[in-house]
Amino acid sequence: MGVIVNGTDVELPDDPRVSLLDLLREGLHLSGTKKGCDQGACGACTVLVDGQRILSCLALAVQYEGRSVTTIEGLGDEGALHPLQQAFIEHDGFQCGYCTPGQICSAVGMIEELRRGVPSHVTADLAATAIPCSRDELRERMSGNLCRCGAHNGIMDAIAETYGAETHREAAE
Amino acid sequence: MSIVDKGKEAVQGVAQAVMKKAAELAPDSLMPGGRPDPLIRRQHGHIGKPVSRVDGPLKVRGAAPFAAEVALDGMAYAALAYSTIAKGRIAAIDTAAAEAAPGVVLVMTHRNAPRLNPPPRFLSGDKAAAGDDSPIMQDDRVRWNGEPVALVLAETQEQADHARSLIRIAYEEEPAATSLATVSQAAGGCEVGTFMGEPLRAVVGDADAALAAAAHKVEVVYRTPGHNHNAIEPHAATLAWRGDELFVHDATQAVAHTAWSMAQIFGLEESQVHVTSPFVGGGFGAKGLWQHQVLAAAAARLAGRPVRIALSREGVYRIVGGRSPTEQRVALGADADGRLTAIIHRGVTPKTRHSPMPEPFILPTQSAYASETIALEVQTCYLDMVANTFMRAPGEAVGTVALECAMDELAEQLGLDPIELRIRNEPDKDPISGRPFSSRNIVAAYRAGAERFGWDRRSPTPRARREGEWLVGMGCATATYPYHRMPGGAARITLDADGRARVDVAAHEMGMGTATAQAQVAADRLGLPLEAVTVRYGDSSLPGVILAGGSQQTASVGLSVMMAHQELVGELLKLAGNDSPLAGLRAEEVESADAGLRKLDEPGRFESYASILGRAGRSELAAEGSAPMPLETMHWSMHSHGAMFCEVRVNAVTGETRVSRFLGSFDCGRILNPKTAASQFRGGIIMGLGLALMEETQFDERKGRIMNRTLADYHLPVHRDVPEIDVIWTDIPDPHAPMGARGIGEIGITGTGAAVANAIYNATGRRVRDFPITLDKLL
Structure with a gap:
């Protein structure tokens, strides 16, 4: 195998x-x-x-x-980009493009961690079952992915647009 | 530097001085940019639109090919061994175990490396590319701690890395100069630095006397450490010999320079070396010609195999230069109204004997403020260390730290708002050269920025605002970077029978959005829809010698395409002939519009490109143009500016600084693409936040070795360190720059460090003059 x-x-x-x-x-x-x-x-x-x-x-x-x-x-592939890939393009979440695949894969995994209620260093309530998708949470959880061109704002915008509404909804439920 | 080199530099300096004088005295109309680019008037085209990157879909899929990702049949992998002493010679080198290790193809040392010519040092010739002109594995000498001393080629990277660990080297160590303090304080240890053949020194009046007599004065010393570029893509090349021709897939900011320089090193014709570099994973000044490409090509020739060399992160620190540390003394004298009477900016920075320039930290001060007297000087001393090199805004990035913090200190002493102090000292012409400014709207940038940032909410009293444990403060500083355009620009436009155009130019894409912005410009230039234009770049076989450096690529490519367009219009009119509505018209009488040419004052006389080519039975038409010498920079003082605003929160208990808000208000001429431009501004600012708060190349002065050679130990700003960064701009075109645009790639890092430091002072009442401002310095 x-x-x-x-x-x-x-x-x-x-x-x-x-x-x-x-x-x-x-x-x-x-x-x-x-x-x-x-x-x-x-x-x-x-x-x-x-x-x-x-x-x-x-x-x-x-x-x-x-x-x-x-x-x-x-x-995603050429014909059907993942929604986050599309959002990276819209929000200019990269410049040279070298850290980009890692940022995107990391964000996809990170959102699952949020959904499971895994707390981070900035989570106020460690017992919460749903964690809001705040900018602070996103920044903290994405800090293991370095970007030297300085596309941080665009990366956050892309992730927030793709997942923000969804996790907020979960938090409300 | 040898006497011959010094002679060459002196001749270069004299020639430049003569040309400068002539350019200064010539009428505007004879200068490039003397007649404004017609695109400046055109307001409803593709320029100025926030177009998403044309290569975005490739990059987000990871499908953009970088240098270490080209697969060649039969390729071997390289690993380098680095010296562990700063100076001396290799007494013995035992490669037997490495040669016997599984998969090893070749072990190369100075004993069996092919004889090579010295690498042409960057700036020593039009196409010289090397960041370091030390001989490459040609003798038993060791010149710095980390110099490559052996290369292993093996079937796999794992085998190469293991075999490299089996090499045993004995050194005979010699005393090395590795301490800046020791060398700079020794008698005769320093000399005035030179840059492009000219001394880094400027004198107007007697600044020391004026300072002594000044009603108000500030005299301070600021220190900045070394920095490393740390592009996330480590340097790499995949290359192969085919007969006597060398094909290099490189990660470089200089394809044409690299091809020529490799040819010099290997004793080839320039046409025998082909360099491609379609995507560069970040450069910031570091992606030039260093030893790794040369060593890989030498090994490929010895082994008769294609080679991939991908530097480890440590490898980048060992052989690619960084920014040197500086120690800068700034003294400002002012009268009771806050008008400067003396500006003194002097200091010292180390360099190696084999690298092109000392960190020119006085550059931002040259055209910053009006003052009766000015004294600027960079002293340099030689250390035995890895080369120092160009890093984003060399000079301005760290020079603005000292100058703009000192201005803040002076404002406080005068009881003046720091913005008002700057406005009072706004010069009406270049303070040193006396040349007129091409366009300077820094005051407008300050006013717009102050309003948007809420500067009026800042208390002039330090430590006046506290929220729980957090002390909150605001600071500002001026950003500045010159407009550059280097000689050698050229481009080719090819029109096809369907009316589509391709621009060919040996330019580079390392995140600036080159193909996107240049497609927008070319579409407007040619009167074509954006979809009808493609830009081919990143290949030494294309026209032009265009460095992606000095924030000059946009201007250089833009003007080259303008010249190619002029040629193309002439060719089209010839081809159109007597049966065309354009018959009999000269190039000056027509313009490009609606995918064709039309008479300027009679738009009805029009013929499309497709029609012209079709009638002539041509499948395509190509025209090449070359940019004139960049005399405009010797005729006008051409600079971009920015007003940088920062709000910090400093923890009163731990000393930790968090940047909570940042605004950059820029005056950089016309902005070609607001989406990619905003990203470049932000990127520079974020690197500036690193410079302010965490970045430092730690150099062991006992061994001459960089200690923090990993991304875990050299701290970069991470997502958590980066707030929303607001950027705005005046968008006032520079009438003398192509498209009205000055470069924007570097200015963001300038002024940022000072804005942060000034905000920290406003928050805490503590002046930290030793960068980076880490928490231990605020406790």
């Missing part, structure tokens, strides 16, 4: 040193997942594993046997 990448079963590498990131980029030519530091400090390599966001540079590929990995290539 291999690792499932964007729905396709892929063979695990022979070399146990290969990170999940390098398997994606060099082995599968899925270069949408970016290498910014290879040390878990920048977030550019963020992918979703069974829906949870992880740093693929800190993951050995062989650890993910049987797991389902979704990369930026699996989120």
